[in-house]
Amino acid sequence: MLKKLFQITLLLLTSFCANAQNPDWTRDYKPFRIAGNLYYVGTYDLACYLITTQQGHILINTGTTGSAPMIRSHVEALGFKFTDIRILLTTHAHVDHVGAMAAIKKTTGAKMMINEKDALVLADGGKSDYVLGPEFRFDPVKADRLLHKQDTITLGGMQIIELHHPGHTKGANSFMFTVKDSSRSYRVLIANMPSILDETNLAGMPKYPEVAKDYAYTLGAMKKLQFDLWLSSHASQFELHEKHKPNDAYNPAVFADRKGYDTYLNDLQNAYLKKLKGK
Template sequence: MKKSLALICLLCINYLAFAQKIAEPLTNMHPEWSKPYPPFKIAGNLYYVGTYDLACYLIVTPKGNILINTGLASSAPFIKASIEALGFKFADTRILLTTQAHYDHVGAMAAIKKMTGAKMMVDAGDAAVLADGGRSDYALGGNVSPYAPVKTDRLLHNGDIIKLGGMQLVMLHHPGHTKGSCSFLFDVKDKNRSYKVLIANLPTIITDKKFSEIPAYPNIAKDYAYTLSAMKKLKFDIWLASHASQFGLYNKHKPGAAYNPAAFIDRQGYDAQLKDLQDQFTKKINGGK
């Protein structure tokens, strides 16, 4: 395992030296986004293959694997090495998903899609942004694409089911953070029990503008209100998120720790996150920044 982790770190360092120069704004302000983190088994056939803070998840099935999120553009070799360190084949990736079409979660998506031939499935609300490399994003867009454009193979809508090798993931439309932000709900099991897992895209507010000052997203306030309401009603055993820091990964799992799905059973932490986000949203609606 130590040899595998050393390889992961080496690949990350080498790749950063020649990675394509696609804009990754604010990356230097967040060194934890590219900091390596050892891959590990979360529960059943669900694994963590992301960096220290940019959460990426691998779901392994007999018919191939599902990868959710890819982190920054520079994360491609790290994710590949992480998957292989766990004993799986990177080439077995069949389906690519994302919780949101921002550069810190889909930066390596185009490269990994090309490397594996996997099918890209995305919430319909984010398809246009994904196709233009993030330029049309209401908050982070501009004249330069923050990441390489990605062609969508299947558009997903609220409640749609992604099936592969006996797994069924329900896509939950949770817009606001982006027009197509989404979460995934599914079951995994080990020899002891089954777990209902929620990979939640928490509706953080990323714009300083008043919602009424965003013509590119006229329904943003309505979408945030819908998402907060919908997420409060969800039932699950284990919850995870788009960023490791959001679900307290570092307190729940230490590198090299034994398999312990129970560490991720944390309804109280989930409710606390939503309460904080609800307070921020209410302040915003009432005229606060």
């Protein structure tokens, strides 16, 4: 797992630091039903999730700039109306997860909800991000609702709990909720895994002096979470392509990987401690 984490981190750093877009960020991937009314509608690596209800739908993450047409085609391929999206959420305000947010908000008229500590970055298109430079800008979006730790987002019987997990960004968050199918219910975690960009200085940065403390909090808090299934911001982080192949039958159980989750967090913890020591 440590080797896998290094490979994923290197891929993310290459895409950010070299300002070179990872081709897997825009590579198509067949949408599918994960569990109950939860669906994967993202690209090959940038995970986007659709939660459907009778009163409209919720979209979590949008992928990078230019991804809106692909996401729309995925939503419609699953048999849902794109314009029925009522709420937009994100795990954090980086271009690879909110790059198409402005375009999708304009088309659907959905309400944008984001943790209060990422609202400014979202509103200025990434300009005020504490570590990424202006070359990673995106079309700005003004939030309709500011979320706070443990807030609940509701729509059509769904209750989604916002879990503030800062570090990767000040307002990074995970989401916890329950979905049901004909046989059982599933407690789902969409985790914002606290990876550390190479440019991050854990000794403190002018725009984020408490960054090390926030990472420590997040790593501790995430280890205590209880769930049935887990997913995350990048497909590679939860090994989507090892667990699910296009045209596989519906099988939520493949995402019940507690061991993989714990191992990934332990590797992130070790990477954090190593960086904290300046190694």
